Amino acid sequence: MRAPTPRSDESVFSRFFRREPKQSRSRAAVDAVIQATEDLVARGKAIEDLSIELLSERAGVAMGSFYEYFSGKDSVVGVLIGRVTRANFDHLSAALAAAHHETLEALIRDFSRTVVDAYLAHPKRTRMLIDGIARLGLLGVVSEERDRFALEMAKHAMRFLPDEEPARVEATMRLAADTAMGILGFAAHRGGDIDHAKMADELAEIGLHLIRRHHPRASK
Amino acid sequence: MRAPTPRSDESVFSRFFRREPKQSRSRAAVDAVIQATEDLVARGKAIEDLSIELLSERAGVAMGSFYEYFSGKDSVVGVLIGRVTRANFDHLSAALAAAHHETLEALIRDFSRTVVDAYLAHPKRTRMLIDGIARLGLLGVVSEERDRFALEMAKHAMRFLPDEEPARVEATMRLAADTAMGILGFAAHRGGDIDHAKMADELAEIGLHLIRRHHPRASK
Numbered sequence: 538m539r540a541p542t543p544r545s546d547e548s549v550f551s552r553f554f555r556r557e558p559k560q561s562r563s564r565a566a567v568d569a570v571i572q573a574t575e576d577l578v579a580r581g582k583a584i585e586d587l588s589i590e591l592l593s594e595r596a597g598v599a600m601g602s603f604y605e606y607f608s609g610k611d612s613v614v615g616v617l618i619g620r621v622t623r624a625n626f627d628h629l630s631a632a633l634a635a636a637h638h639e640t641l642e643a644l645i646r647d648f649s650r651t652v653v654d655a656y657l658a659h660p661k662r663t664r665m666l667i668d669g670i671a672r673l674g675l676l677g678v679v680s681e682e683r684d685r686f687a688l689e690m691a692k693h694a695m696r697f698l699p700d701e702e703p704a705r706v707e708a709t710m711r712l713a714a715d716t717a718m719g720i721l722g723f724a725a726h727r728g729g730d731i732d733h734a735k736m737a738d739e740l741a742e743i744g745l746h747l748i749r750r751h752h753p754r755a756s757k
Numbered sequence: 758m759r760a761p762t763p764r765s766d767e768s769v770f771s772r773f774f775r776r777e778p779k780q781s782r783s784r785a786a787v788d789a790v791i792q793a794t795e796d797l798v799a800r801g802k803a804i805e806d807l808s809i810e811l812l813s814e815r816a817g818v819a820m821g822s823f824y825e826y827f828s829g830k831d832s833v834v835g836v837l838i839g840r841v842t843r844a845n846f847d848h849l850s851a852a853l854a855a856a857h858h859e860t861l862e863a864l865i866r867d868f869s870r871t872v873v874d875a876y877l878a879h880p881k882r883t884r885m886l887i888d889g890i891a892r893l894g895l896l897g898v899v900s901e902e903r904d905r906f907a908l909e910m911a912k913h914a915m916r917f918l919p920d921e922e923p924a925r926v927e928a929t930m931r932l933a934a935d936t937a938m939g940i941l942g943f944a945a946h947r948g949g950d951i952d953h954a955k956m957a958d959e960l961a962e963i964g965l966h967l968i969r970r971h972h973p974r975a976s977k
Contacts, residue, residue: 671891680946712940712959719939720932726900739932746966 550619550678555608567606569596571620574613579659584614584669614669621666622682625655629686633693641697641755642745648690649717649741653733656721663725683718687711694748701752709751713744770839770898775828787826789816791840794833799879804834804889834889841886842902845875849906853913861917861975862965868910869937869961873953876941883945903938907931914968921972929971933964 551557558564573595577587587610593603607613632651638644656663670679687710691703698706717740724731748755771777778784793815797807807830813823827833852871858864876883890899907930914926937960944951968975 668894668896671896672894674888674892676888676891676946680943683943684947715940715943716936716963717939718943719937720935723900723903723935723938726896727904742970743936743963743966746963750962 550616550622553612553615553619553673554606555604555612556606558606563602563606566596566598566602567616569598570603570607570613571617572596574617575621575662578665579662581661584610584665611673614665615673615675618666618669618673618675621662622679626682626686628655630689633689641694641748644693644697645744645748646737646741649744650733650737652717653721653737653740657725657731657733657736660725660728660731663722664728667722667726683714684711687714690714698752698755700754705751709747713747716740716743716747770836770842773832773835773839773893774826775824775832776826778826783822783826786816786818786822787836789818790823790827790833791837792816794837795841795882798885799882801881804830804885831893834885835893835895838886838889838893838895841882842899846902846906848875850909853909861914861968864913864917865964865968866957866961869964870953870957872937873941873957873960877945877951877953877956880945880948880951883942884948887942887946903934904931907934910934918972918975920974925971929967933967936960936963936967 554567558567570592573592574587577591577595578584589600589603589610592610592613593600596603607616629648629651633648636644636647638647670676688707690710690713691707694706694710695701695703720740720743721736724736774787778787790812793812794807797811797815798804809820809823809830812830812833813820816823827836849868849871853868856864856867858867890896908927910930910933911923911927914930915921915923918926940960940963941956944956
């Protein structure tokens, strides 16, 4: 096993704060604002329809406190994107680490399902995040997170591909991650009902196809 | 053959003009500004580094004329994105219509190559466009273009899949288009050298995999 991949620069997201909360009381206020925003968005509220008044009120935080930590709505959205990106990454990494798959196929299938469930659990939130990531110029940061995640995947897949070059397995996993994000991201953006099991199956089949194609010696 | 898919609302892009050019002389001035912007971007200039002065000077247009048609840089970028989106769509549709493929596999392989060449001919321009599309909130418009294009693809593929439900072929082509855009878009965004033939091969293999999986009766 290689050393853990370094975490992408935290300051990318912390720069969205006007001032970072240090004390537990100010952290609680910030958390309440982020939580209120997330709840409203998950219920289908568009960012345009959120006002600082509404967010502060829902969070039970005075407007003055709001402006101590956030400069405005985009500041909240930037921090929220950072938190969700981190939470998704941690959740997926933990799921990878906890599972003990007997075969590469089982790993890929189980993992596809975990990814779909994580990203589509709140499709409205995902859509808002995609738009926010785009608008705030965070595509690069999210790309890095995805690449970092592909490395984690490669580490796990290597158990079943002992004779393959790590760099080639990593390239395959990057391709699989790009594909998954293309399909999931566009589906979430398009809206409408999505059948998680079917979508997971789709991603798993593409992932297995990529592995078979690029690593024909792969143990089944 | 069904009726042609209606064109997505032109006004989506024309709203980026402060005032739309009507006379041929004003159209020429606008074209010169767009062309100058495209050239600078293709040579690696970042949008942040472009000034209205520079664009006007390169275009040989007075600053006064510039502001007659554009309200600023984002206004130029919006119009440019609209033109490139339309040009890509027309180019790809024409390529599909002109070719007479003997097999579905030949259609998919040839088409994958055309798509890769179109999107990666100017990777820096593509990267700028992706960022611009994101920043200006145009993801939805581009999604619609992609879906519209998947319908065109489906019409051509139907020749080889006469017994399949059109709606199912369309769904497969949408999936293929999402995958291709995921892979191409992220690759262009990541930067670095991309081997067109290898990338086209990758996309074709995924497309064929999707067809085999969802249309097992497909004629080869």
